[in-house]
Amino acid sequence: MTKTITKGAVGLPLNQIMAGDCIEIMRSLPADSVDLIFADPPYNLQLRGDLHRPDNSKVDAVDDHWDQFDSFKVYDKFTKDWLSAARRLLKPGGAIWVIGSYHNVFRMGAELQNQGFWILNDVVWRKSNPMPNFRGKRFTNAHETLIWASKSEGGKYTFNYEALKALNDGVQMRSDWVIPLCTGHERLKDGNGDKAHPTQKPEALLHRVLVGTTNPGDVVLDPFFGTGTTGAVAKMLGRDFIGIEREPSYRDAAEARIAKIRRFDREALETSTSKRAEPRVPFGQVVERGMLRPGEELYSIGNRYKAKVRADGTLIGNDVKGSIHQVGAHLEGAPSCNGWTYWHFKRDGKLVPIDILRQQIRAEMDETRPH
Amino acid sequence: MTKTITKGAVGLPLNQIMAGDCIEIMRSLPADSVDLIFADPPYNLQLRGDLHRPDNSKVDAVDDHWDQFDSFKVYDKFTKDWLSAARRLLKPGGAIWVIGSYHNVFRMGAELQNQGFWILNDVVWRKSNPMPNFRGKRFTNAHETLIWASKSEGGKYTFNYEALKALNDGVQMRSDWVIPLCTGHERLKDGNGDKAHPTQKPEALLHRVLVGTTNPGDVVLDPFFGTGTTGAVAKMLGRDFIGIEREPSYRDAAEARIAKIRRFDREALETSTSKRAEPRVPFGQVVERGMLRPGEELYSIGNRYKAKVRADGTLIGNDVKGSIHQVGAHLEGAPSCNGWTYWHFKRDGKLVPIDILRQQIRAEMDETRPH
DNA sequence: GAATTATATGAATCCGATC
DNA sequence: GGATCGGATTCATATAATT
Numbered sequence: 001m002t003k004t005i006t007k008g009a010v011g012l013p014l015n016q017i018m019a020g021d022c023i024e025i026m027r028s029l030p031a032d033s034v035d036l037i038f039a040d041p042p043y044n045l046q047l048r049g050d051l052h053r054p055d056n057s058k059v060d061a062v063d064d065h066w067d068q069f070d071s072f073k074v075y076d077k078f079t080k081d082w083l084s085a086a087r088r089l090l091k092p093g094g095a096i097w098v099i100g101s102y103h104n105v106f107r108m109g110a111e112l113q114n115q116g117f118w119i120l121n122d123v124v125w126r127k128s129n130p131m132p133n134f135r136g137k138r139f140t141n142a143h144e145t146l147i148w149a150s151k152s153e154g155g156k157y158t159f160n161y162e163a164l165k166a167l168n169d170g171v172q173m174r175s176d177w178v179i180p181l182c183t184g185h186e187r188l189k190d191g192n193g194d195k196a197h198p199t200q201k202p203e204a205l206l207h208r209v210l211v212g213t214t215n216p217g218d219v220v221l222d223p224f225f226g227t228g229t230t231g232a233v234a235k236m237l238g239r240d241f242i243g244i245e246r247e248p249s250y251r252d253a254a255e256a257r258i259a260k261i262r263r264f265d266r267e268a269l270e271t272s273t274s275k276r277a278e279p280r281v282p283f284g285q286v287v288e289r290g291m292l293r294p295g296e297e298l299y300s301i302g303n304r305y306k307a308k309v310r311a312d313g314t315l316i317g318n319d320v321k322g323s324i325h326q327v328g329a330h331l332e333g334a335p336s337c338n339g340w341t342y343w344h345f346k347r348d349g350k351l352v353p354i355d356i357l358r359q360q361i362r363a364e365m366d367e368t369r370p371h
Numbered sequence: 372m373t374k375t376i377t378k379g380a381v382g383l384p385l386n387q388i389m390a391g392d393c394i395e396i397m398r399s400l401p402a403d404s405v406d407l408i409f410a411d412p413p414y415n416l417q418l419r420g421d422l423h424r425p426d427n428s429k430v431d432a433v434d435d436h437w438d439q440f441d442s443f444k445v446y447d448k449f450t451k452d453w454l455s456a457a458r459r460l461l462k463p464g465g466a467i468w469v470i471g472s473y474h475n476v477f478r479m480g481a482e483l484q485n486q487g488f489w490i491l492n493d494v495v496w497r498k499s500n501p502m503p504n505f506r507g508k509r510f511t512n513a514h515e516t517l518i519w520a521s522k523s524e525g526g527k528y529t530f531n532y533e534a535l536k537a538l539n540d541g542v543q544m545r546s547d548w549v550i551p552l553c554t555g556h557e558r559l560k561d562g563n564g565d566k567a568h569p570t571q572k573p574e575a576l577l578h579r580v581l582v583g584t585t586n587p588g589d590v591v592l593d594p595f596f597g598t599g600t601t602g603a604v605a606k607m608l609g610r611d612f613i614g615i616e617r618e619p620s621y622r623d624a625a626e627a628r629i630a631k632i633r634r635f636d637r638e639a640l641e642t643s644t645s646k647r648a649e650p651r652v653p654f655g656q657v658v659e660r661g662m663l664r665p666g667e668e669l670y671s672i673g674n675r676y677k678a679k680v681r682a683d684g685t686l687i688g689n690d691v692k693g694s695i696h697q698v699g700a701h702l703e704g705a706p707s708c709n710g711w712t713y714w715h716f717k718r719d720g721k722l723v724p725i726d727i728l729r730q731q732i733r734a735e736m737d738e739t740r741p742h
Numbered sequence: 743g744a745a746t747t748a749t750a751t752g753a754a755t756c757c758g759a760t761c
Numbered sequence: 762g763g764a765t766c767g768g769a770t771t772c773a774t775a776t777a778a779t780t
Contacts, residue, residue: 072484072485101493102480102490102492102493102518103490105477105480105493106476106477106478106479106480106481106483106484106518107477107480107481107484108477109473109476109477109478109480109481110477110478110480110481112477113443113477113478114443118755119473119474119755120509120755121473121509121510121512122472122473122476122516123510124495124497124514124547126495126497126547130545132543133543136532136543137530137532138491138492138530139492139494139519139535139543139544139545139546140543140544140545140546141492141546142545142546142547143495143546143547145493145516147473147477148510153755156758159508159509161507161508161770164510171771171772172503172504172507172510172511172771172772173510173511174501174510174511174513174772175510175511175512175513175514176495176497176513176514176547274507274769274770275768275769275770276757276758276768276769276770280759280767280768282767283767323766323767324767324768325766325767325768326766326767332427334427335421335423335427335429336423336427336766336767336768336769337427337768338767338768338769338770339767339768340768341768341769413753414753414755415755416753416754416755417755418753418754418755419754419755419756420756422754422756423770424751424770424771425769425770425771426749426770426771428749428750428751430751430752430754430756431751431752432753432754433753433754438753471753472753472754472755473755474753474754474755498752498773499773499774500752500772500773500774501752501772501773502751502752502753502754502771502772502773503752503770503771503772503773504754504756504770504771505754505756505770505771506754506756506757506769506770506771507756507769507770507771508756508757508770509754509755509756511771511772512753512754515753551773551774552751552752552773552774553752554751554752554773554774554775555774555775555776556775558752566751566752569752569753570752570753744780745779745780746778746779746780747777747778747779747780748776748777748778748779749775749776749777749778750774750775750776750777751773751774751775751776752772752773752774756770757767757768757769757770758766758767758768758769759765759766759767760764760765760766760767761763761764761765761766
């Protein structure tokens with residue numbers, strides 16, 4: 001299923017893992033081409049030998065002790081570079097997720113804001129089975145922090161509110177997610193039976209991220225691909241991915257892992273949508289079709305007010321003329337009003353919301369539309 | 372109980388609220404003199420227009436002048452200044468707590484690290500009853516973040532591991548704390564019945580902070596004192612406080628509030644250093660939430676014995692200290708005892724089993740739902 | 743008085759298509 | 762591109778009002 005979309009002169013390598021430094025590679029990809037970025041960068045400079053100083057000299061392993069201020073400076077430069085390269089790739093309506101711990105997440109969050117990303121939420125991954133603090137010197141480090149941000153203020157980011165609400169048993173999804181660590185069968189092992197990657201993320205985490213903030217067919221980029229959790233879940237969910245990873249052993253593990261994944265079928269990928277996605281029906285159509293007649297009276301939700309339907313699909317009530325919404329808002333002294341649920345008509349002596357008339361029209365529209 | 376400790380040439384004004392700008396005032400206080408700082412600075416919310424609930428009622432926004440900053444640059448300068456003034460005041464073994472939301476916490480965290488504070492944990496306050504996201508455009512903002520940091524790397528900070536474990540019913544305290552918002556009787560009102568402060572913090576939060584990271588007699592400074600939650604809990608727990616607040620109306624409310632507080636007696640303040648058993652709802656939460664107060668007396672099922680509640684959720688009765696279960700078992704000469712049904716408190720002259728308090732907490736938490 | 747129902751509210755960066 | 766306006770959107774808890 002590997003494919004390449006060309007955009008301008010440069011190709012976008014989909015469903016592949018690119019080998020090399022993510023900053024260089026991201027700079028070589030076309031701008032404004034990616035829907036979502038998920039990034040799980042290295043947390044701590046001192047404990048890893050795979051980072052570079054600004055002059056590109058390699059940082060030695062743990063025994064290379066330098067003070068924390070130099071360390072932060074180098075980490076900030078690294079963060080600044082990969083975040084700006086990432087931002088360039090995002091479509092105007094694109095968004096980014098980053099994940100980190102208290103060692104690095106504050107620096108990432110501040111840099112996100114500095115670069116003009118617009119933070120939408122910080123989300124807490126609450127681990128149901130964290131490693132205890134063995135020495136009893138601090139609180140059990142039982143969570144990690146994710147930051148979700150749009151490319152810029154006012155960006156038209158994707159948020160599948162209804163799908164997430166459904167995932168959460170019908171209650172609005174909160175900013176704290178209880179998800180177990182990645183263990184058991186899901187945890188990839190190398191040839192020796194050791195874990196293939198030290199910080200493999202659970203698929204449940206990516207599932208929630210991708211269902212919630214992308215649509216099928218979207219392009220998801222992960223610049224710190226590791227063993228490919230982002231790619232695996234993207235494939236299952238019918239999203240295209242681009243992975244970037246420097247370590248050959250991680251790439252190999254990810255490649256083998258993703259090859260085994262099957263995409264869910266089309267029906268399974270359809271998620272709950274909100275009313276906002278449904279076609280708009282002007283109230284005038286209700287009158288045009290004779291479902292309500294000019295001169296007929298409508299009654300407010302508490303039956304306190306009446307208004308009369310006019311031939312052009314406006315109402316008149318208490319000497320105020322306007323749309324079903326405007327007249328409702330005026331009578332209630334409210335800033336706004338959904339006229340469809342506010343107004344009722346009489347049928348067999350009972351009050352029925354006019355919204356059922358809109359539903360009838362929508363049902364008819366469905367019949368005429370190809371499925 | 373107002374007192375002044377002199378240290379060198381300068382006095383340390385204990386258990387008072389100082390009027391004015393916290394940066395200037397902190398600069399005038401003696402260095403290396405404070406054990407703990409708790410800081411709840413303005414969040415820089417950057418709110419735009421009005422927000423209405425689906426029922427059209429208007430959300431009472433935090434639009435106070437003190438939360439207005441022109442830019443991140445201005446906010447960063449403010450953060451840098453108050454944090455450096457605060458750091459100077461801390462004893463070498465001192466520590467700081469800051470609290471914030473995604474609007475400001477990343478900038479505070481980065482600056483803490485820049486100044487040489489050593490982050491010990493980030494802690495998530497998971498709100499059991501947050502305000503929903505009314506427009507369905509983001510995740511419910513259901514938490515705030517606290518950062519706990521020592522004055523510098525290697526600082527000999529205070530951490531009452533066993534007391535916190537006891538508060539958590541024998542299980543190591545985690546970095547995510549479920550605590551309700553400050554509402555009801557605890558929420559201070561002004562003369563008109565409006566809230567006295569827009570962002571009053573729950574006492575349960577400060578209880579956990581102060582029991583966990585200070586000792587009786589320690590000096591706790593709060594540079595953004597507001598209506599004095601830090602001072603109120605410090606007084607209860609036998610810690611000395613220093614408050615700094617600019618707004619006269621907040622100072623007045625705090626003054627009146629703290630005057631009414633009684634310090635728990637000495638016995639109640641001694642916290643446990645032994646291990647506990649492990650049912651599900653920690654009795655410590657009953658104490659933290661103020662459902663029972665340290666020093667309050669409990670009565671055995673036949674009203675033959677009495678015991679006193681201590682600040683860490685243990686009891687003392689007949690010179691025996693321990694969990695509600697342990698003390699009950701000891702008094703009855705039994706191998707075990709269910710403290711929840713054994714112990715009763717007095718309400719309206721009647722004896723009520725403490726188990727109903729556990730039921731209240733369970734109802735609030737209702738953590739059986741997947742998040 | 744007890745039980746039930748209605749109302750109020752909390753640190754919030756909360757709309758988007760069409761004209 | 763700014764203005765207009767249709768119309769979609771909420772959870773837990775405390776307290777007041779009602780039955």
